[in-house]
Amino acid sequence: AALNSGCPVSGKAASFNPFGGDYQVDPAASLRWSRDEEPVFFSPEIGYWVVTRYSDVKAVFRDNILFSPSIALEKITPVSEEATATLAKYDYAMSRTLVNEDEPAHMPRRRALMDPFTPAELVHHEPMVRRLVREYVDRFVNSGKVDLVDEMLWEVPLTVALHFLGVPEEDMDDLRKYSIAHTVNTWGRPAPEEQVAVAEAVGKFWQYAGTVLEKMRKDPSGHGWMPYGLRVQKEQPEVVTDSYLHSMMMAGIVAAHETTANASANAFRLLLENRSVWQEICEDPSLIPNAVEECLRHSGSVAAWRRLATADTRIGDIDIPKGSKLLIVTSSANRDDRHFESGDEFDIRRENSSDHLTFGYGSHQCMGKNLARMEMQIFLEEITTRLPHLELVPNQEFTYLPNTSFRGPDHVWVQWNPDANPELRDA
Ligand code: HEM
Secondary structure, three states: OEEOOOEEOOHHHHOOOOOOHHHHHOHHHHOHHHHHHOOEEEEOOOOEEEEOOHHHHHHHHHOOOOEEOOOOOOOOOOOOHHHHHHHHHOOOOOOOOOOOOOOOOHHHHHHHOOHHHOHHHHHHHHHHHHHHHHHHHHHHOOOOEEEHHHHHHOHHHHHHHHHHHOOOOOOHHHHHHHHHHHHHHHHEOOOHHHHHHHHHHHHHHHHHHHHHHHHHHHOOOOOOHHHHHHHHHHHOOOOOOHHHHHHHHHHHHHHHHHHHHHHHHHHHHHHHHOHHHHHHHHHOHHHHHHHHHHHHHHOOOEOOEEEEEOOOEEEOOEEEOOOOEEEEOHHHHOOOOOOOOOOOOOOOOOOOHHHOOOOOOHHHOOOOHHHHHHHHHHHHHHHHHHOOOOEEOOOOOOOEOOEOOEOOEOOOEEEOOHHHOHHHHHO
């Protein structure tokens, strides 16, 4: 079949569907055929060129002029008129933040807002993160069975994100609902009847973000990234605009929360499925930092990202016309045997684990990467110390919210014998 620019679409490319089937089970494994046979292909299902090899994905990230990030947060499934009307009712106007901002606006803004992410600043958050994790573990340590996602991995990164942004802790339950809707709204394929409900939640999230921002504006002297942004705005109003701050207030919560929650859930699943590796990190916690990196490589929480070709170009030996949309599949790149020896193997001693592309690469690379790493390390340090005898509840089925990009199991059920908890023995 000749589709788009007359390019022939192979059978496997034609049947590629990132909203279901093999991609949802394991995106990297589902695209092995592509890495080996057809590393750049057009998917009629989504209207995107799909890029799956490490070197190609990295090359696309490297050039943010030729490959613009402007579509990174665009809805991947066109919305119904009704849903559009619902969003309009809430004056929904999510626009450029950082992640989808082109040059020359992006770099000055990124630089102006970088300070709160420096290692020196992040150190201040460590005691807060550790205290939170300990409190959550206290609640279930004697229970013997728990869903780690519901009881800890979802809420702790949300609370950390709110602290980091400088938002008050109230409205947690609403936020949780809203941020799920945002993921479906942006990266999913909601059924027509779901779309209006999703739009309602997204609209409310947008308004809530605006209300919190206005509260902060009255007194922007506090800690956190948003008050910091409000202070920078006074000095550089053309760099840090109102529209940016409102969009970032909402996008920032999602960027910091779901990515980290999902990455942590993926890490626990992977480590506990490889029980001897879990045993190793329990015995030698100095292995944890690289184990985190290897988890981010092998089962990252961002499975794919997006770019727009701003000129005719080539990727590998495929011609890409100007205006083409690209789905760059980081999860596939991260398991490319051409860069990672036996890429499917999970090896916490791998020397180049941190070459993974889960945080992106180049001028837009994730600003929060070290905060996310810190959270994941603390989760693992606390649980390997207090519940080293933990194991996955056998035969559980892991489910994922169907979407192209954000990836983590909805639940991770674990069990242990509370009578064997080390803290009872040591008490
Ligand atoms: C950008 C992933 C956690 C804030 C990004 C990008 C990815 C990503 C893929 C786009 C990179 C690119 O285009 O090259 C992740 C993952 C996380 C995580 C996997 C957790 C495991 C966080 C946290 C924060 C954060 C905790 C904030 C506290 C940002 C910001 C950007 C960004 C502000 C935009 C940077 C720019 O465009 O200049 N992240 N992220 N992220 N992330 Fe994260």
